[in-house]
Amino acid sequence: MPQREKASACAICRRELPEKDFFIVRIEGFYTPELPEFTLEDLANATRSEIQRICARMRTAGAEELLELEEEVYRNYTYLMCRDCYRRYISRPLPAPEELY
Structure with missing residues:
Protein backbone atom coordinates (compact mmCIF):
# COMPACT_ATOMS: atom_id res chain seq x y z
CA MET A 1 0.00 0.00 0.00
CA PRO A 2 1.37 3.46 -0.85
CA GLN A 3 2.84 5.67 1.83
CA ARG A 4 0.63 8.56 2.88
CA GLU A 5 0.63 11.35 5.38
CA ARG A 14 -11.96 16.73 2.06
CA ARG A 15 -12.81 14.95 5.36
CA GLU A 16 -9.87 13.38 7.16
CA LEU A 17 -9.48 9.72 6.26
CA PRO A 18 -9.47 7.05 8.97
CA GLU A 19 -6.12 5.27 9.25
CA LYS A 20 -7.18 1.98 7.61
CA ASP A 21 -10.59 2.72 6.14
CA GLY A 29 -4.55 7.65 -19.47
CA PHE A 30 -2.23 7.00 -22.37
CA TYR A 31 -2.13 7.51 -26.10
CA THR A 32 -2.20 4.41 -28.26
CA PHE A 38 8.56 1.02 -42.43
CA THR A 39 9.61 -0.82 -45.53
CA LEU A 40 13.18 -1.74 -46.39
CA GLU A 41 13.02 0.98 -49.03
CA ASP A 42 12.04 3.55 -46.38
CA LEU A 43 14.97 2.54 -44.23
CA ALA A 44 17.34 2.62 -47.19
CA ASN A 45 16.20 6.15 -48.07
CA ALA A 46 16.62 7.44 -44.52
CA THR A 47 19.97 9.12 -44.45
CA ARG A 48 22.31 8.93 -41.50
CA SER A 49 22.30 12.74 -41.29
CA GLU A 50 18.51 12.83 -41.03
CA ILE A 51 18.53 10.31 -38.19
CA GLN A 52 21.32 12.25 -36.44
CA ARG A 53 19.36 15.50 -36.83
CA ILE A 54 16.29 13.98 -35.17
CA CYS A 55 18.39 12.53 -32.31
CA ALA A 56 20.13 15.90 -31.78
CA ARG A 57 16.78 17.67 -31.59
CA MET A 58 15.59 15.24 -28.93
CA ARG A 59 18.78 15.77 -26.90
CA THR A 60 18.49 19.56 -27.00
CA ALA A 61 14.77 19.77 -26.28
CA GLY A 62 14.07 21.79 -23.17
CA ALA A 63 12.51 20.30 -20.06
CA GLU A 64 9.26 22.17 -20.69
CA GLU A 65 9.01 20.82 -24.24
CA LEU A 66 9.67 17.27 -23.03
CA LEU A 67 7.10 17.63 -20.24
CA GLU A 68 4.47 18.86 -22.72
CA LEU A 69 5.17 15.87 -24.94
CA GLU A 70 4.92 13.48 -22.00
CA GLU A 71 1.60 15.01 -20.92
CA GLU A 72 0.25 14.47 -24.43
CA VAL A 73 0.94 10.75 -24.32
CA TYR A 74 0.67 9.71 -20.65
CA ARG A 75 -0.91 10.89 -17.41
CA ASN A 76 -1.76 9.19 -14.16
CA TYR A 77 -3.54 10.29 -11.02
CA THR A 78 -4.01 8.71 -7.59
CA TYR A 79 -6.87 9.77 -5.32
CA LEU A 80 -7.67 8.71 -1.76
CA MET A 81 -11.39 8.55 -0.99
CA ARG A 88 -20.77 7.39 -5.17
CA TYR A 89 -17.76 7.73 -7.48
CA ILE A 90 -17.46 4.07 -8.45
CA SER A 91 -21.17 3.79 -9.28
CA ARG A 92 -20.68 6.46 -11.95
CA PRO A 93 -17.00 7.28 -12.54
CA LEU A 94 -17.65 9.36 -15.66
CA PRO A 95 -20.10 12.23 -15.99
CA ALA A 96 -22.77 12.08 -18.65
CA PRO A 97 -21.69 13.70 -21.95
CA GLU A 98 -24.05 16.64 -21.47
CA GLU A 99 -22.34 17.39 -18.14
CA LEU A 100 -18.95 17.70 -19.82
CA TYR A 101 -19.67 20.42 -22.36
Whole structure:
Protein backbone atom coordinates (compact mmCIF):
# COMPACT_ATOMS: atom_id res chain seq x y z
CA MET A 1 0.00 0.00 0.00
CA PRO A 2 1.37 3.46 -0.85
CA GLN A 3 2.84 5.67 1.83
CA ARG A 4 0.63 8.56 2.88
CA GLU A 5 0.63 11.35 5.38
CA LYS A 6 -1.33 10.79 8.59
CA ALA A 7 -3.63 13.74 7.94
CA SER A 8 -4.71 12.72 4.43
CA ALA A 9 -8.11 13.91 3.35
CA CYS A 10 -10.67 12.49 0.95
CA ALA A 11 -10.11 13.89 -2.54
CA ILE A 12 -13.82 14.64 -2.91
CA CYS A 13 -15.29 15.72 0.44
CA ARG A 14 -11.96 16.73 2.06
CA ARG A 15 -12.81 14.95 5.36
CA GLU A 16 -9.87 13.38 7.16
CA LEU A 17 -9.48 9.72 6.26
CA PRO A 18 -9.47 7.05 8.97
CA GLU A 19 -6.12 5.27 9.25
CA LYS A 20 -7.18 1.98 7.61
CA ASP A 21 -10.59 2.72 6.14
CA PHE A 22 -10.22 4.42 2.76
CA PHE A 23 -10.02 3.62 -0.93
CA ILE A 24 -7.25 4.31 -3.43
CA VAL A 25 -8.45 5.21 -6.92
CA ARG A 26 -5.92 5.29 -9.73
CA ILE A 27 -6.65 6.76 -13.13
CA GLU A 28 -4.26 6.22 -15.99
CA GLY A 29 -4.55 7.65 -19.47
CA PHE A 30 -2.23 7.00 -22.37
CA TYR A 31 -2.13 7.51 -26.10
CA THR A 32 -2.20 4.41 -28.26
CA PRO A 33 -1.02 5.40 -31.71
CA GLU A 34 -0.85 3.13 -34.67
CA LEU A 35 2.82 2.54 -35.23
CA PRO A 36 4.06 3.58 -38.65
CA GLU A 37 5.08 0.80 -40.97
CA PHE A 38 8.56 1.02 -42.43
CA THR A 39 9.61 -0.82 -45.53
CA LEU A 40 13.18 -1.74 -46.39
CA GLU A 41 13.02 0.98 -49.03
CA ASP A 42 12.04 3.55 -46.38
CA LEU A 43 14.97 2.54 -44.23
CA ALA A 44 17.34 2.62 -47.19
CA ASN A 45 16.20 6.15 -48.07
CA ALA A 46 16.62 7.44 -44.52
CA THR A 47 19.97 9.12 -44.45
CA ARG A 48 22.31 8.93 -41.50
CA SER A 49 22.30 12.74 -41.29
CA GLU A 50 18.51 12.83 -41.03
CA ILE A 51 18.53 10.31 -38.19
CA GLN A 52 21.32 12.25 -36.44
CA ARG A 53 19.36 15.50 -36.83
CA ILE A 54 16.29 13.98 -35.17
CA CYS A 55 18.39 12.53 -32.31
CA ALA A 56 20.13 15.90 -31.78
CA ARG A 57 16.78 17.67 -31.59
CA MET A 58 15.59 15.24 -28.93
CA ARG A 59 18.78 15.77 -26.90
CA THR A 60 18.49 19.56 -27.00
CA ALA A 61 14.77 19.77 -26.28
CA GLY A 62 14.07 21.79 -23.17
CA ALA A 63 12.51 20.30 -20.06
CA GLU A 64 9.26 22.17 -20.69
CA GLU A 65 9.01 20.82 -24.24
CA LEU A 66 9.67 17.27 -23.03
CA LEU A 67 7.10 17.63 -20.24
CA GLU A 68 4.47 18.86 -22.72
CA LEU A 69 5.17 15.87 -24.94
CA GLU A 70 4.92 13.48 -22.00
CA GLU A 71 1.60 15.01 -20.92
CA GLU A 72 0.25 14.47 -24.43
CA VAL A 73 0.94 10.75 -24.32
CA TYR A 74 0.67 9.71 -20.65
CA ARG A 75 -0.91 10.89 -17.41
CA ASN A 76 -1.76 9.19 -14.16
CA TYR A 77 -3.54 10.29 -11.02
CA THR A 78 -4.01 8.71 -7.59
CA TYR A 79 -6.87 9.77 -5.32
CA LEU A 80 -7.67 8.71 -1.76
CA MET A 81 -11.39 8.55 -0.99
CA CYS A 82 -13.54 7.90 2.03
CA ARG A 83 -16.00 5.02 1.86
CA ASP A 84 -19.05 7.22 1.08
CA CYS A 85 -17.38 9.19 -1.70
CA TYR A 86 -15.87 6.05 -3.19
CA ARG A 87 -19.29 4.37 -3.40
CA ARG A 88 -20.77 7.39 -5.17
CA TYR A 89 -17.76 7.73 -7.48
CA ILE A 90 -17.46 4.07 -8.45
CA SER A 91 -21.17 3.79 -9.28
CA ARG A 92 -20.68 6.46 -11.95
CA PRO A 93 -17.00 7.28 -12.54
CA LEU A 94 -17.65 9.36 -15.66
CA PRO A 95 -20.10 12.23 -15.99
CA ALA A 96 -22.77 12.08 -18.65
CA PRO A 97 -21.69 13.70 -21.95
CA GLU A 98 -24.05 16.64 -21.47
CA GLU A 99 -22.34 17.39 -18.14
CA LEU A 100 -18.95 17.70 -19.82
CA TYR A 101 -19.67 20.42 -22.36
